[in-house]
Amino acid sequence: MNDVTVNLAKGASRRFQQITQFIAPISLLSLVSIATLLQPSFLSINNIQDILTQAAPLALVVLGQAFVILVRGLDLSVASLMASAAVLATAFNATSDAMIPVIFLVTIVASACVGLINGLLVTKRNVSPFLATLAMMIVLQGIRFYYTQGAPSGSLPEGFRVLGAGRLTGIPVNMLVFFLFFFILGWLLHKSSFGRRVYITGGNPKSANLVGIYADRVIIICYVISSLMAGISGLILVGFVGTVDNWVGRGYEIDSIVACVLGGIMLNGGKGTLWGAVTGALILILMFNIVIILGLPVQAQLIIKGIIIIFVAGLFSRSIQT
């Protein structure tokens, strides 16, 4: 009898999990329909382009954050790294577009180093990811402010503006960059053997070691991916805004974690898809947009964000428990 009940429970939980897969897309769709009802011009091409342009930087960070959360980590340093990458890029004071590849290369290598340090601290020194990346966030912030003395200056070549705010036959360029990385990372996570190793490591690092996976190496690569995405996102955001600021991307560390959770990536690792995480990011951005459409004060975004976080996260974890 016990077996039967267990099997029944298993079936029920599997069905429930299948249902939870659709929570994020369904809430995204309902948000879109609410927005369209409230403001018919919401679905106009112009507005969609605007929303996508706003969503791209966050979505890029979310791609990286998803990898880290899948291996039971957290990356709180992404926002600080975005601003640092932006400051580093403007530090060249370059005016000609010929410098763009150099700027890109230097920023990306620097970002990767940050991810490497995060990963090494987490794996080799067993520092909890929360603390390692928190400390990294503070260190980066200190270095950045010391370098800029609180008032960043410097300029970017015109080409960066195209990257952040340009349109290619109507499609925002930063969205194209996002799709490029979405496909690369999506392939990496869902089609390549590395992706399987990520899921196995996230499911249980010890048993991953036992089946011959270098769990440490997988985890380090995930942190490097997260930092790379944050660096690239910082470059795009600085291209979008046009001037550099010490707080480029402020709040993205929290928003990216929230987007992952909304998209069904579990904080205890090993479950969730990249597609879900991106849906989560879109939900967040849409929600901010709807608050503005409704004419509510901007601060209401915070309240609604809080309610959604608790509510949706509660839905997901309930589905695990059953």
Place this chain on the structure above:
Amino acid sequence: MMLSKSNNRVRRLKLDPSLIIVILLLAIVIVCGFFLNERFGTMRNFMNVLEQSSGLGFASIGQAMVVIVGGIDLSIGAIITASTVFMAAVVDVHPGLMIPMIFGTLLFGVAIGFCNGYLTLKTGVHPLIVTLGTASILNGSVLIYTLQPTGGVPYWFEEFAYGRIWNVPISGAVMIVCFALVWLFLHYYQTGRAFYAVGGSPEAAHLCGIQSNRVILLAYSASGFFAALAGIYFVSRTGVGDPRIGDPITLSSITPVILGGLILGGGKGNIFGVLLGVIFISLLSNLLNYMNISTFIQWVIQGVIIIIAVSVYVHKGKNL
């Protein structure tokens, strides 16, 4: 609990290993301070530092209690902000309500903390996410109410932050008393000992007959209480309700907890270490200020110290 007393005594004779690192750090700062600056080593300076550290101290006590039961509270800053604005706004209109409002604000903090605990238990969501959610709601509500510092408190209320009795700052003394009471509670009361049991393993604690849920609720409520106390301290210090005052404190309340040898994931650590951590952070920034080192470099130093402190002990810890 009834664990053999002799065992306890032996443990007390040996220095708690988790305290060594913070004591070392504290010693380094104090010795360096005496050599580097003649104004650092004066009684007056120490008393000033004690006075200034109280806000961080109150916030850290609450954070420590939640960390011991295996959670984390990222809504501390938001509770501090909300309670300063709440208190200053009400007292500004009804100055007579000053004393009741002290209790009202503390109760408000407890209520928010209780909500945190309840939601964590009820939804099963990671406390990190739940407390982020409540923090977001609180911050949003406060910012809708006001964008700049508002309200005010009677002039005499400044005594709590700036007053001295026999040259000892009142706020600092209250902080140390709070630490002592919490230490007594955690080590000599059954419910207090249960904090460690629940932090070590909620299931095992439950099987031993401890009502884990109540302990966790108590921890979050205490965190809300101490955050509100920190809020009251800041009202008394600044005289207004500032809608941004708590922001930086959420994360900085974690630093002393970690330096003091508590482990994220719960079940270990001595609250006395947290007090030393608070004093260390305050003395360090005091010394660096005397040495004219910019705040920005101080951030770098703070980050590096966290990394060093945490990676010296290789935790076979749980994840957070």
